[in-house]
Amino acid sequence: LIMACTLAGIAVSPSSTLTPLEILLLAVCVLVASSTSGAFNQWFERDIDSIMDRTKKRPFVTQELQPSNLLNVWLVVISCIALFFTYRVANIEASIYLFAGIFTYGIIYTVWLKRKTWMNIVIGGLAGSFAVLIGSAATGNTFSTAPLILSIILFLWTPPHFWALAICFKDDYEKASVPMLPVVTSISITSHAIFWHTFLLVLLSFALIFYGMHWVYLxxxxxxxxxxxxxxVQLLRKQDKSWAKKTFFASIIHLGLLLL
Incomplete structure (x- = not known):
């Protein structure tokens, strides 16, 4: 997903001097870097993952992978290599955005926020926005309107996507004491939050048609x-897990179509 967002950031930028090989190398760097932060997330959360039915079969929980500080050293080294090659392939600005994405997901979301506040996924959603900006920065068009709109769309998309999932696994999050929005408030409040985020991001997604996107995109x-x-809307009306699940998959379909 993060790699796809970076490629989308390149695609919506007004112009690009990147060669196909450079785009491929940049995509690999983003994929590798996002994988390291994802691996750190699973290492750090192995205690709560063992409590939740949804995550209890992850490799650090099942001991398929042995947790160790040496692993984290390697994750840092690999991340630094990805940052260096991003700088070489693109520029320092793209490398800074890549670092911001890694830090946002790995430290701000995973370590600082996830177990402390329902705003965890709201702020953590910036990682997706940074992924778009990596692509636009690599083309030299960071502050062009289309990439900025797409980065805001990603920021708005993340909360309803994960809040819908949190409704489906509300009992899991309660057992693990993770303060997701439906746990600390109610399904009703969460459903309203999902609807308004969805409404705004869908409305904003249409704006890209005025910035060079093809009618197929529309x-x-x-x-x-x-x-x-x-x-x-159905989740807002019925407030049950079956519609939460449908909303979760609808969010994936929507983003997938936007990034095609």
Whole structure:
């Protein structure tokens, strides 16, 4: 997903001097770096993962991978290599955004926020926004309108995606004492939050048509957006886990269509 967001950031930028090989190398760097932060997340959360049914089969929980500080050293080394090659392939700005994404997900979200506040996923969602900015920075168009709009769309997309999942696994999060929004408030409040985030991001997704996107994009944005909005409305009305699950998958479909 993070790699796809970076490629989308390149695609919506007004111009690019990157060669296909450079784009491929940049995509690999982002994939590697995001994988290291994901691995650290699973290492750090192995205690709560063992409590939750959804995550109890992850490799650090099952001991398929042995947790060790040496592993974290290697993750840091690999991340630094990815940052260096991002700088060489693109520029220092893209490398800074990549670091910001790693730090946001690995430290701010995983270590500082996830177990302390329901805002965890709201702030953690910046990692997706940084992924888009990596791509636009690599083309020299960081502050162009289209990449900025797409980065905001990613920021708005992340909370309803994970809040819908949190409704489905509300009992899991309660057992693990993770303060996701439906745990600390209610399914009703969470459903309203999901709807308004969805409404805003769907509305904003149409704005990209005014910044060089093809009419095919409008069809995809309209199809995925209306379906995502429909499921969020049904979740708001019925407030049950079955519609939360449908909303979760609708969010994936919507983002997938936007990034095609």
């Amino acid at each position: 069809i995809f944005a309209l199809t995925g957006g209306l379906y995502f909005l429909y499921t969020s």
